[in-house]
Amino acid sequence: MNSGKHNIILKLNSGEIEIMLMRCPNCSSKDIGKIGTQQFYCWNCFIEMSISGNELTIHQVESDGSLSSLNDLFTEEERKLEW
Numbered sequence: 001m002n003s004g005k006h007n008i009i010l011k012l013n014s015g016e017i018e019i020m021l022m023r024c025p026n027c028s029s030k031d032i033g034k035i036g037t038q039q040f041y042c043w044n045c046f047i048e049m050s051i052s053g054n055e056l057t058i059h060q061v062e063s064d065g066s067l068s069s070l071n072d073l074f075t076e077e078e079r080k081l082e083w
């Protein structure tokens with residue numbers, strides 16, 4: 001937590017690492033829902049975020065239900081998980 005741009009918190013919860021996303025990297029909303037163990041959804045800007053490896057992958061859900069990647073909008077630094 002140095003610059004405040006890392007909004008992903010990893011905590012150990014009874015032996016398992018629990019990932020918490022505190023703020024949306026896109027709109028800074030705190031209205032984040034957890035939709036899977038490593039998947040999150042922003043109710044404010046309707047993007048889906050998932051953890052893959054050491055990175056946060058950001059997708060937009062299109063009206064037809066398909067996902068389009070928004071990773072290009074963020075720097076590697078912004079998407080990197082800090083362990």
Ligand SMILES: [Zn+2]
Nearest residue numbers: 024027042045
């Ligand atoms: Zn958002």
